[in-house]
Amino acid sequence: MVTVALVGASTGFGRTMLMNFLHHNDNKHKLVLLSRSEQPELLAQGVDVRPVDYSNHSQLVKALDDVHTVLSLIGGGPPALAAQLELIKACQEAGVKRFAPSEYAGVSNEGIDLYASKKEVWEATKTSGLEYTRFSCGLFMSALATGTPKPVTELGKREGMKSGEEEALAGMRRWNFVVNMKAGTADYPGDGTAPMVLTDMRGISLFVFRALDMEKWPETLGMRGDVKSFREIVEICEKVQGRKWLTKTNPLEELSARVDDPGKKFYNQVRLRLAEGWAMVGDELNKEFPDMKPITCEEFIDKWWSGVKLDEASWEEDVYAT
Incomplete structure (x- = not known):
């Protein structure tokens, strides 16, 4: 102890x-x-x-x-x-x-x-x-539940959550980052094919809890819930939501030129870094605790978006400003 x-x-x-x-x-x-x-x-x-x-x-x-x-x-x-x-x-x-x-x-x-x-x-x-140590988790998978109308589950009720969205976000704010799950649009970094790690909030918590048992911490402890590109995430969403998404590519030179746009500096800087592999963190904790089976993007998106009736996708560029 x-x-x-x-x-x-x-x-x-x-x-x-x-x-x-x-x-x-x-x-x-x-x-x-x-x-x-x-x-x-x-x-x-x-x-x-x-x-x-x-x-x-x-x-x-x-x-x-x-x-x-x-x-x-x-x-x-x-x-x-x-x-x-x-x-x-x-x-x-x-x-x-x-x-x-x-x-x-x-x-x-x-x-x-x-x-x-x-x-x-x-x-x-x-x-x-x-x-x-630096605990690295890539992007927060939980953001993919932003906008879900699903009801809170018994787990969420025990944690004091009032909606399914609040339960799925698990402490993070609502965030339409690159993908807008409700509108059905994606504003890709580059062509959207760069691989990245996504880990949901409860998975991060459990990885860190298990790391307390390690005799010695290395300088970096990465964890991977799943590895996907934004294009792959959109493909999953189209299948689960049963509609075609609207997507837009953003050449990296154009992102670089727009990096100082008011209200979008952080958004564009992170998208540039994502295209460079910034979110491809290591899997040290997965290897240390192979019995852990974190939720995948397919499982997470299916849990919070399957069976939800949604309108046809419509582009809302302003929702991506941060």
Whole structure:
């Protein structure tokens, strides 16, 4: 048993990870939540909730007393950057052994301006003296449920979800990225044939939970739910939804020229990186735990879109702006 502290897990994807840890834990590890606020519901479920102010170094060090592993799930932006950097310093002083920064994306943070804070945290992690790893999952498969009208299942009800879409997204926001599942349109990076890894949120959580059992973490721990191109995803959607999709290719030189378009900088930067193989993360955790059978794109799309009555596809380019 090790004491594992999750940071930034009161809401969103972090909370999904914490709830999955609770479901699979069976007293295997002691679960700690560092949170800016009290969490009586989680406290009642056996989580050791430790309220902290990330700008209060001594308080943060005290909250990490007896903690072996820290998993950061803090969101993006400048405030998150400051919080993670303070967290690393506190881990060093408190004697924490292992630390995983909030990564959960592609093979690196290069070429994506919004990930500049991730890059800075990663560099600080590597020089911290802590044992560390980068958990890489490619794209979030769960985005493929954006817009589903399917009802919530019993699993979702147990997790407090109010709709099937909320259950399928599992902590991530609604996101029409490249594909619009409801409209039936795809705005490909390049010709849409670049392979990429997609992993759903609960699968990511379970891979990370299993990684807690590893004696030593390597620098990178990739996980693969499935490997597909956007063209292959569209083919699956056409079969499951029973309609023809509208698709558009985007030559990479044109994407490069439009990379500074207002509201689309992140979108175009990520599409460029995807075409270069950014989402083809490794399968280290799949090899480490071969008994794990993560959900595939076919299974996920069938679960959340089969039997849904939809209009003929219509192009809505503005839905892709971020």
